[in-house]
Amino acid sequence: MLTSDNAFSTALALILSMDSALIDIVMLSLKVSLMAVMIASLIALPLGAALALWRFPGRNVVIVALNALMGLPPVVAGLCVYLLLSRAGPLGEWGLLFTPTAMMIAQVILVLPIIAALTRQQVEALHGEYAEQLNSLGLTRLRMIPTLLWDARFGLLTVILAGFGRASAEVGAVMIVGGNIDGVTRVMTTSIVLETSKGNLSMALGLGIILLTLVTMINAIAHMIGETAKRRLG
Amino acid sequence: MNAHHTPPVATLELDRVDFIHRGHTLLKPTSLRLAGCQRTLIMGPNGAGKSLLMRLAHGLLTPTTGSVRWQGAQPAQAMVFQRPVLLRRSALDNLTYVLAIKKASRPELKAIPRKAQAMSALEKFGLAHLAKRPARVLSGGEQQRLALARAWLLNPQVLFLDEPTSALDPAAIKAVEDAVLEFHRSGTRIVMTTHDLHQARRLANDVLFMHNGELLEHSPANDFFTAPSSREAAAFIRGELVW
Amino acid sequence: MNKTTALITAGALGLTWSGTLLAADDYITLASTTSTENSGLFDAIIPAFTEETGIDVRVVAVGTGQAFEIGRRGDADSLLVHDTAGEEQLVADGYATERLNVMYNDFVIVGPSDDPAGISDSENVIDAMQRIAESESPFASRGDDSGTNRAELRLWEDAGVTPQGEWYRELGSGMGPTLNTAAGMDAYTFTDRATWVAFDNPQDLTLLFEGDKALFNQYGSLLLSAERHPHLKHDLAAQWHEWLVSEQGQKAIADFEVDGQQLFFPNAE
Numbered sequence: 001m002l003t004s005d006n007a008f009s010t011a012l013a014l015i016l017s018m019d020s021a022l023i024d025i026v027m028l029s030l031k032v033s034l035m036a037v038m039i040a041s042l043i044a045l046p047l048g049a050a051l052a053l054w055r056f057p058g059r060n061v062v063i064v065a066l067n068a069l070m071g072l073p074p075v076v077a078g079l080c081v082y083l084l085l086s087r088a089g090p091l092g093e094w095g096l097l098f099t100p101t102a103m104m105i106a107q108v109i110l111v112l113p114i115i116a117a118l119t120r121q122q123v124e125a126l127h128g129e130y131a132e133q134l135n136s137l138g139l140t141r142l143r144m145i146p147t148l149l150w151d152a153r154f155g156l157l158t159v160i161l162a163g164f165g166r167a168s169a170e171v172g173a174v175m176i177v178g179g180n181i182d183g184v185t186r187v188m189t190t191s192i193v194l195e196t197s198k199g200n201l202s203m204a205l206g207l208g209i210i211l212l213t214l215v216t217m218i219n220a221i222a223h224m225i226g227e228t229a230k231r232r233l234g
Numbered sequence: 235m236n237a238h239h240t241p242p243v244a245t246l247e248l249d250r251v252d253f254i255h256r257g258h259t260l261l262k263p264t265s266l267r268l269a270g271c272q273r274t275l276i277m278g279p280n281g282a283g284k285s286l287l288m289r290l291a292h293g294l295l296t297p298t299t300g301s302v303r304w305q306g307a308q309p310a311q312a313m314v315f316q317r318p319v320l321l322r323r324s325a326l327d328n329l330t331y332v333l334a335i336k337k338a339s340r341p342e343l344k345a346i347p348r349k350a351q352a353m354s355a356l357e358k359f360g361l362a363h364l365a366k367r368p369a370r371v372l373s374g375g376e377q378q379r380l381a382l383a384r385a386w387l388l389n390p391q392v393l394f395l396d397e398p399t400s401a402l403d404p405a406a407i408k409a410v411e412d413a414v415l416e417f418h419r420s421g422t423r424i425v426m427t428t429h430d431l432h433q434a435r436r437l438a439n440d441v442l443f444m445h446n447g448e449l450l451e452h453s454p455a456n457d458f459f460t461a462p463s464s465r466e467a468a469a470f471i472r473g474e475l476v477w
Numbered sequence: 478m479n480k481t482t483a484l485i486t487a488g489a490l491g492l493t494w495s496g497t498l499l500a501a502d503d504y505i506t507l508a509s510t511t512s513t514e515n516s517g518l519f520d521a522i523i524p525a526f527t528e529e530t531g532i533d534v535r536v537v538a539v540g541t542g543q544a545f546e547i548g549r550r551g552d553a554d555s556l557l558v559h560d561t562a563g564e565e566q567l568v569a570d571g572y573a574t575e576r577l578n579v580m581y582n583d584f585v586i587v588g589p590s591d592d593p594a595g596i597s598d599s600e601n602v603i604d605a606m607q608r609i610a611e612s613e614s615p616f617a618s619r620g621d622d623s624g625t626n627r628a629e630l631r632l633w634e635d636a637g638v639t640p641q642g643e644w645y646r647e648l649g650s651g652m653g654p655t656l657n658t659a660a661g662m663d664a665y666t667f668t669d670r671a672t673w674v675a676f677d678n679p680q681d682l683t684l685l686f687e688g689d690k691a692l693f694n695q696y697g698s699l700l701l702s703a704e705r706h707p708h709l710k711h712d713l714a715a716q717w718h719e720w721l722v723s724e725q726g727q728k729a730i731a732d733f734e735v736d737g738q739q740l741f742f743p744n745a746e
Contacts, residue, residue, distance in 0.1 A: 087551035087708060095708070097552050098506055098537055133319035135294050136312065137335060147331075151322045179506075179537035182520075197653025198515050199660075199678030233322050233368040 010206035021183070026214065029187040032100050032174070033167040036107035037115075041160055044112045048119025049145045052127055063120065069113035074106075078173030081106040085177065098179040103187070106173035111163040118159040122152045157226045161219055168215055188214075243391050243423040244309045245269040251290055251300035261286050262448045263300065273414070273424040275434045275455075278444035279470065284427040285396050287444065288313075291425065292394045309391035310338065316397040318381035320369035325361060325380050326352050328369045332384050340389040355383040359413065375406025382413045393417050395426040399433065411437060431471065435459060443467045504533035505713045508553035510624060511651045513696070514538030516671035516740055522729040526720050532713050540651065542622030548572055548699065551706035554714040556699040557721070559669075560624040564697045573699040579721045580730050580741040581695045584628060585673060586686040587656075588614070588665035596665070602689040606636040613644040615664035619655050620647030624694075629667040632691065656682070669694055671740040696741070698722070721745070 014022055051062060083089050085097040085105070096102045126148050134144050149156065171189035178185030180194060188211040195204035246268040253261040261283045268274060268291075276284045289295040290302055292313050321328050329352035333339065343351040356362045359379045364372060369380060378398055385393055395414065399407040414437060418424050428434055434441065434455075441458040443451040443466075450464040462468045513519060514536055523534045539547065541558045548556045549572050557579065558564060567573045586596060586605055594612040599605035609616055610633075618640070619626040633640045646664065648655050652672045659666040660680040673684065700718045703711045720726045722745035730743045 087706060089550075092551075093708075098535065130319055132289075132294055132313075132315065136292065137332060139335060143335070147321070153322075179535075179539075181506075181535040181537055184535050194515075196657065197511065197651050199653060199657060199676040201678055233370060 006202045007205035008209065010202045011209035014203075014206050015210060022210075024183065025186055025188060025191055026210070028100060028185075029168065029189070029211070030214070032103050032187060033107060033164060036104045036167050037111055037160060037164045039104070040108045040111040040115055040163060043108075044115035044163075045119050045149055045156065046145055048116040049123045049149055050141075051116070051120045052124035052148075053141045053144060063117070066113045066117040066120070070117055072110060072113065073172065074110055074170040075172035075176065077109045078106050078176035081109065081173065081177045097177065098181060098185060100178070100185055102177040103174040103185060106177045107167040107170070110170060110173060111167050114166055115159055115163045118162065119149075119152075119156060122155045122159065123148050126152045126155075154226050154230050157222055161222055164218065165215065168211070243269075243271045243421075244307065245305040246291060246392075247303045247305060248291065249301045249303070251297040251302060253286055253290065253295065254298045260447050261290070261297075264449045265300075266442070266449060266452065268423075268425065271418070271421060271423050272440040273418055273437055274426070274440040274442060275438035276425070276427040276442045276444060277429065277431075277434050277470070280429065281446075282444040283447040284429075284444055286447075287442070287449070288394050288396055288425060288427055310389060311392045311394065312385035312388045312390040313394040313396065314378070314381045314385055314398050316400055318377045320372075320377055320380060322370055323368065324366050325356065325369050325372065326365040328380060329355055329384055329387055333387060336388055338388055340387065343387075351387060355387050356380075358386065359383040360409070373406075375402050375409060378402060378406065378410055379413070382410065382417075386413075386417070390417075390422055392423045392425065395424070397427055397429070399428070399430070407433070431473070443470070445470075503531055503713070504535055505554040505710050505717055506535045506537060506552070507555050507557060507717070508537050508539060508544040508547040509557040510541055510544065510559060511538045511653065512559070512625065512669045512672045513557065513741075515653055516675045516735065518671065518730070518733055518741060521733040522726070525725065525729045526717065529725065530716050530720070532716060534717060540619075540621045540623035541625075541627070548701055551701070551709060553701075554710045555701065555717055557696060558624055558699070559694055559696045560627050561695050561697060563624075563627070564699055567699060572702055572705055574702050575700040575718070576697050577718065577722050578744055578746060579696050579698045580727075580743045580745075581693055582670050582741050583687065584625065584667060584692040584694050585670050585684055586665060586667055587659070587673060587679075587682045588685045589663040589681050590683045592685055594665065597685045599686060602632060602686065602691050603636045605686045606632055607638060609665055610636070610638040610640065610644075613642065615644050615646065615662055616640070617655055617659040617662065617664040617666040618645065618647045619652065619667075620649045621651065623651070625652060625667065625669055628694065632667075635691070671735075674735050674738055674740055695744075 051059070081102060082097065084091050085094065085102050086092055087097070127144070130148065130151070134147065139147070169189065171193055174187055175190050175193065178187070178190065180186050180190040188207060192204045192207045195207060248264055248266040250263045250265055251261065252259065252263045264287070276287060278284055286295070290297055292311060293302065321331060323331070326349070330348050333348045333351060339351060343354060353362065353365065356365050359382055361376060361379055361383060364376060369377065372380065399410050402410065411433065414424055414426065426437065438455040441451065441453060441455050442449060443458065443462070443464065445466045451458060451462065451467050453463070458467070459471060462471055519536050527533050537547070537553060541560045541563065544556055544558050545563055545567060547553045548567060564576045568576050588596070594608045594614040596605040596608050599608060618629060648658055650658065652668055653676065655666055656668060656672070656676050657678055660678060660682045663681060698718050698721050700715060701709055703709070727743035727745055730741050731739065733739070733741060
């Protein structure tokens with residue numbers, strides 16, 4: 001029978017065993033999700049800032065679309081990437097299906113709207129405060145982007161963490177485009193699904209505890225860095 | 235005064251400028267000529283349109299109708315706000331930032347590196363010991379002095395100041411007023427709003443008096459304080475409530 | 478700026494990293510079923526194959542319906558599935574060139590230990606399924622177009638039952654999740670023996686009916702068409718396809734046991 005007791009002891013035993021397969025899975029999870037968040041940030045931060053600064057026809061449509069895409073079901077994102085990367089699909093030549101790269105692409109698609117939409121909000125608020133001073137200095141809107149992003153950095157850290165949370169927690173997309181191949185594309189979340197389907201619930205929950213612990217640790221580190229910097233810089 | 239030795243300041247002309255926002259006329263049609271290296275104080279009660287007029291002159295706002303023109307080349311300008319907007323970085327970095335952005339320097343500092351230019355500005359405004367401190371944790375007076383140091387580095391021909399002392403204690407007010415005079419001595423035209431009559435008496439040699447979105451007077455400071463031409467200005471000077 | 482440089486370097490490293498994974502070419506991708514994967518069969522037989530040939534086999538475990546779709550789209554090099562009719566259709570449609578019998582196991586019916594429909598003493602599987610339908614005892618169906626699901630639906634048809642109503646619950650899930658759900662709602666369900674034996678969360682479920690010839694579950698290996706999908710690793714896939722039916726392959730399958738019980742029975746001709 002499953003009790004939370006033996007899930008915790010399973011988790012603890014897993015961690016203590018330093019099982020190399022488990023370490024590979026954890027490392028792959030982190031690599032895929034961190035890389036996806038990094039790539040998404042490189043695109044979404046300037047995109048969100050630009051959306052905050054420029055007024056153009058259809059801007060509201062773009063904002064609503066981004067906000068809606070924050071709720072894009074991972075399975076749908078996964079399916080789209082699957083059809084794109086499948087041999088019969090437009091990018092089939094690249095042979096990326098069932099690779100970590102495919103998983104990363106799917107997660108970029110999931111994370112990008114979150115970071116872009118929330119960056120837009122943060123930068124718009126900050127721009128409200130800075131606009132007159134920056135205009136007085138004669139900055140172009142393009143030149144304002146790095147200034148505003150840098151000054152919004154503490155808020156944006158939280159935004160990026162939200163993106164990381166989505167990436168590391170989702171399973172629907174990576175399952176479809178990665179295929180949960182042992183040793184190649186198996187990550188924490190797909191392992192949890194697999195163990196659940198085997199009825200090995202304490203193992204599944206144990207893996208869940210490890211995933212949660214890792215995500216908590218990353219958030220705690222980021223939070224500490226942010227708080228320290230905020231206290232110093234006001 | 236050094237002012238005579240620096241090149242003449244370009245003249246600003248406002249030609250029937252008005253400003254209408256959502257159907258409300260915030261500034262009635264105004265024509266105005268600001269010539270020479272003066273210390274012009276814009277006075278009037280709250281809501282008179284002082285800040286609005288200044289923003290139109292500085293180019294932060296575009297008039298609904300009418301035109302704002304500089305005779306000759308547009309001069310270097312800077313503005314200091316009631317609540318200084320400082321970036322989330324050290325005092326020193328706030329200054330090197332504008333030097334990098336504007337690629338401008340004061341002529342006497344041109345030869346030295348940006349960081350040294352910024353340090354000299356901090357020294358000038360008594361902030362050298364705070365160079366490494368984050369700008370946003372400085373006191374109100376220190377922040378306003380940093381904003382002035384930032385403007386100083388831009389070597390403006392025209393400096394706009396919007397109620398720069400309204401939130402400061404007397405010592406800090408004194409520092410800001412000294413800085414304004416120092417700017418002027420070095421050849422910078424001053425355009426400043428205030429609702430503090432005593433401050434205006436200390437600083438102005440030229441006064442604009444506004445009331446209810448309308449420019450009622452533009453006269454030399456002596457004339458304005460001794461013989462104001464409008465009923466509202468006279469009441470304002472007597473310290474009565476005007477609205 | 479330093480930050481920018483760091484980001485670009487990190488990005489470049491990332492691409493290199495994903496590139497190295499693509500570079501290793503001595504593997505094939507095998508689309509197979511959750512039942513084979515969950516039982517642990519592949520962990521037992523693939524190392525033997527890899528040792529012999531130097532070829533790694535990457536298993537994508539999905540339902541048989543999805544495996545066929547993967548085969549049609551050319552997203553896997555080889556298929557190992559259990560729906561003979563569907564497999565022959567894939568050959569007939571020209572997506573696969575050859576289909577070989579590899580092994581079989583059997584389906585069983587599991588259900589709550591008090592057996593409300595009384596199927597444990599049924600004469601045959603048709604009788605058992607009729608008893609479940611007549612007593613309207615809860616029955617959890619995969620409902621996912623998998624090989625197991627297709628076999629179950631054929632048996633309902635043979636039993637002359639149209640499975641519908643409150644008692645018949647289509648889950649749209651894999652075998653494992655279906656067993657979890659059946660255990661949770663005390664329902665009967667139709668499962669392959671391998672998944673059942675390896676399943677760790679039976680709760681009150683117990684094996685109630687087995688042994689009818691109609692429950693025979695044949696697994697076949699499909700070699701996909703080089704003409705239709707020239708990019709696939711046909712040479713490597715052919716080695717796997719042939720190894721499965723070779724003496725070594727068949728022995729590896731026969732040797733795989735869970736709890737001392739043989740789960741798959743090699744039957745290559």
